[in-house]
Amino acid sequence: MEFWGQKWMYKLCVCLLGLVSQAADVRVERTEVPGGGELVTYFRTVMDPASGASEVPLVSILRDTMGDANPENDQLRNVWAFTYTRPSVFKRLAASVPFLYERMGRSSGNGAPPPIVDIAAAGKGTIPRLASNLAQTNAFDPLGMPYRATTRAYRSRAAEYRTMQIWRTLDVLSTDGADSHGLTESELTEVRGRVLLARRLFGGWVRSRYMAPAWNRFETASTEDRGRNWEMLRQRAEENRLYFQPLDRNGRPAFAIVWFDRALAGSGGRFDSKFLDISDPFRDPRLERWTEYSETWQLDGSGSPVSPGTDGASPAEMIPLALYALDHPKVPLVLIDFRDPGKPWRREAAKRAADDIATGVLGWTGYGNLSYLAAKTSWSFVHRRHGGALDRSARLRAYVQLRQTLISDTHMDAALRRDLSARLERFGLNPFDNASHAEQDIARRQYQALIAKARAGGLAASLADQRNREVGPLVHRPSVRLARKVATAVTLGAYRHRDPQTTELLALVDRRRRVHWHMRYLEGVLAAGPRPEVVADMRAVRHSMDELTALSAENTELRNEVAQLVSAIMARSDEATRAECRRCLSRLADVR
Amino acid sequence: MSGSWGRLAAIALLGAGALGAAQAKRVVIVKVDGLGASVLEHYLAARNPATGKSRLPWIDYVFVQNGARVANFYVRGISLSVPSWSMLDSGRPPVIRGNAEFDRLTGRIYDYMNFFPFYFLNARNSRADMPGVEVLDEAGIPLFIDEYQPIECLQAMELFQRGVRWRTLKSTLPEKFSRTPRALFDEWQIGFRVIDAVAEQQERELIAALAQDRALYLDLFVGDYDHTAHLTNDEPSIVRVLDKVDRLIGHIWGAIEQSPLGAQTVLALVSDHGMNSDPSAYSQGYNLLNFFGSAAGGGHHVLTNRHPEADYKLRGLDPFVSRVVTPSKESFYLRDEADEYPTAWMDLDGNERASIYLRNSDINAMHILAKQPRAVAVPELVRIIDAHRRDWRRTAAELDDELPALERAVARKRLALGPQPKHLTRAQYAAGVLDGWVRLKAFIELCERHYRDYREYRRWLGVVLEAREGDIASGRLKADALIPKGVSLDRNSVYQLQNYVVNAAGPQGRFERLNYFDLLAGIRVRNNVQRGVSSKPVDFIATEIALAAIAPALAADERPDCDAVWLYGSRDRQALILSRRNSRALRYLPVRNLRQDAAGRIEFERMEFVPGLPLGYLEDGASADWLGRWHKEAEWLQKVHRMRYSNGIIGLAQQFAPFEIGEKGELWEGAGADTPLLRRFAERLRDTTSADFMVAANDQWNFNVRSFNPGGNHGSFLRISTHSTLMFAGAGIPKGEVVETPYDSLSFVPTLAALTGLGNPQSYPGPVIEAVISSPQRRDAHGSQDCGRLSSGTAQPF
Ligand SMILES: [Zn+2]
């Protein structure tokens, strides 16, 4: 009778089963690295037609642990995607050729990959990227068409290549079970938010407290997109006498195939292609002589698919018409058109060519040509209202997700997967990109290189640099720090001052991080409502107050801050907590 | 004015003793749209592993530990926002029965959910209130908030909103931008949302008002939960919205505790309906707009209140639009006449139900005949008019009395209106002086519009009633004049819906007809990819049968005292819901093969209770013996509320019940001898918005066409959709109380009245929820037991 409750019980069972099956899909491994850190690495099982299932390392995150087990002084650092390569000279040259929409050559994958983002210093790349933008508009563009077209081609492809890796990283980090071992829930949310914002020019400057909202909003929008597109496609298929088959990814529908009953080929009749974005199958002679992939389904008298052995069912040959991405804004996106395999590619290439002609060849760039900008903006607005797929980054994401699905889905029919993979491989448009099978190899090699580098102490310097940055202001005068920065810049990074990782320095870093951690915790408790004991575990609150009282003993400024925080908690707490607050406050006063 | 009256009445009623310390002076209501009781219970019981507390710690603290929960609180009627909030805000049975309604006789569209025209017109001083409030005012139904002076109220932006808080809107952006540039930058990067800013601003204003003692009625409308749950069934997304609601309760509770009236404040958390959302399945839409537009569905041009979003047209962006016709590509006899003759009307926010208005079948027949060769068609046309002549004459005669009375009322109001008040002081403004003037002006304009519209309808009645066979045959009377544009006219009878004219069948005055009951119940989809979701989008169809038509077919002990509700599941799974309003009793009569003949005679076969009947009470454990007898409404509620369709039988009876117009109404205030005429006209205005039938969706199906709602829906009589939230905490509320006795929407306002001493709790049709009032007060205020009044069926001054 408790209908709703039953559904949730059912869901719970599905979830539990899901975790078990997902455990084989993504595996998390933690590797200690010299210098007081660890690498958290995500592996995914992939299906290789030749060798069967095997594991590929996809993403690693460096965590500075200060060499201990206390999470309060941890700091997350670099995020690496192992399919992200430093391109070869050949690839770089190819990427500079305008209108070359092809995958070119193959990366070697020797050496560790460049990081996608450094969580501790996410804004690091912003100034160089900004400078490069300015150089484009102010230095290269005025030099004339050849310079403008090649530099723009190169830069846009490099940016797109990076975006692809960002989507891939997020895809791995959003897999159910990604939070089961490696990172805590809040760490994972921070990493996801950071990686997500790394797509934006100024995203690195957003403060870390906005990471959770940034990611959550994106996630919610994405689940809304999936649901809406699922519904839209199901309804459109139903109205057009087609068959709708959703495909799950991470336990959620992410793609769908629309099928056609071959018996209806050549039958004519009503067909409305709106949102389906494919040509009329009822008048298509290609379907009458179809020899490519098809399946045999059982249909009942009214044409509904039923399981084999059902009374009155008869077999029907079903031809796939198109595969759609559901995780796409506004409308489902056709990724594979089975009757016209080149169509999605042609369409994408045409969109890019139009952009490249306008900006690279004709030099209609941004605000330099307002009428072009206005025309483009209004065209986009109208086209988007009519359901046009205009967001290149979203299209890229759909493509990346399908690629990941095809290498890792263990439930899909092998023949169908082979067919889809072969079709999708033709979709490569970026010279920096690598083919699917090559990529797995590259990922393994880059992972080995990173591990080797880490074992050799290669990450210790990076860990030390960040610690120095954090406590630099506490141990060196500003003039000294400025002089060192200048020296680093002048020598192009060859000179870099490093304070020795003395016990004193490490203690300073440890103290600073723990203070930060506890303050953030208490601020969170205060923000959650007018009474801490309603929302928080008061033992944890008291522990944080104790820690802060002890940690701030030697720093007057910090002591005052802590006293303020403790007073705020005292003003809102029950009697037991107030006593504890009073004790902390008197300890703080004693030191004074 | 009404405020002080209400207080006097309360004092008289309660006696001096009841106004002790526990009496609530201030009430704060948090209205969370769509927050179902089951989802709330689920997360209240769940523990946050990090803290060991409830997943919703504030709601747990305020209402579960320190307040009272009404564990079985239900929407009465359909589980849709507008009808439900109308009951929660007024305490009266709904005179609004959908999120949008259409006047059959004039084609007027009531779009209750569209805020834009209201804000636009309010800014120009030509509208004071949301359209829902205007309709309640017209029907003489006051809101609970009317017990207070305007200056004592802080009402949020909501469906039944009196006046606009322009301060909120104006200060939203400055507030947002008064943040540090740093915070602004961060929000810009992660995607700034105006809607959040407006919500935050309303929350800030509420908190600020709590710190002073002027406002005595404060409410806050939270639309986020409903919005998100419609779009996605993703659990983390839902939990995040609930977290926000929980924090909101925390902040409000904190502000109440700090406020000067803290000890005299009651905080209520209430929702208008539940949400049929399943984390493991999407809700599937069936597009009835396309169905009615198809040849198989009748080839109707379909009128809706807004653009179907699936069109992705630029026109869909126009926020003011409330009349959209989707032309049928397979129209039979109205090709290229879509704008003039939309023959099927429906509201886009269908959710789990669709109310369908079809043009009267006989008007279709007349229209088809008017396009045929005169020799054959004219006698048939006149025969149809003759069949309606008696009804139309009566209506014409009534309007001949009502319209002049309306004209006189308008003249009187015009006289009372006077010029727009200028140079108001802040105090006058806050006291609602300008609002009052605008409200009266808007009321006059609405009445004038009704007058024009109904005069036009009366003119048409004159034309058809006077139509002579010769005039039509000779062409002196044009066919156009006989068929009015943009209206659907008389409600179709069951006979007409079973034999609905959609096309000519040959030139001999014969017609192609459809049986909409068989047709809709027979819809099947072939793409059924979710386990547990039926391939049948339609659960059942409900319509009313006039008392006069049904009575002869019933035995004496079965006979109701008002129209019956007929539920059609299939040819052999049907039921009649019979009501005796005098004794507030209901009866469920299982039948099959119900049909009506052209003369209006109803026939059906009685049947045993078997599984598969609409509402499925037998399957859920009610015995056939119990089900087969008359029971008081309260007994029904007690018996069935935990079942799958919970209070569906009461809801259906309410949805089709006669409209109850209030005692005091602006329209007939001071009208003297015109009063009965104007009241009858007010009732007519509501009556003509009745749909022909309601289609109820099967579990996990919906009829939304404005947008896709895969996350979840409401609107049905399934318990998951009707089971709503109601909790109290604060002054005079017992701590840790769980009320298991079932109640419905009509109990909220009388309970507020009893808690605050404002208005007379006994004057409302619903019972007070006694158990949420601390015992001394309860003893003094009310002698009756829970539901006592319901079952005794005593006087209702309303
Ligand atoms: Zn609602």
Ligand SMILES: [Zn+2]
């Ligand atoms: Zn809703």
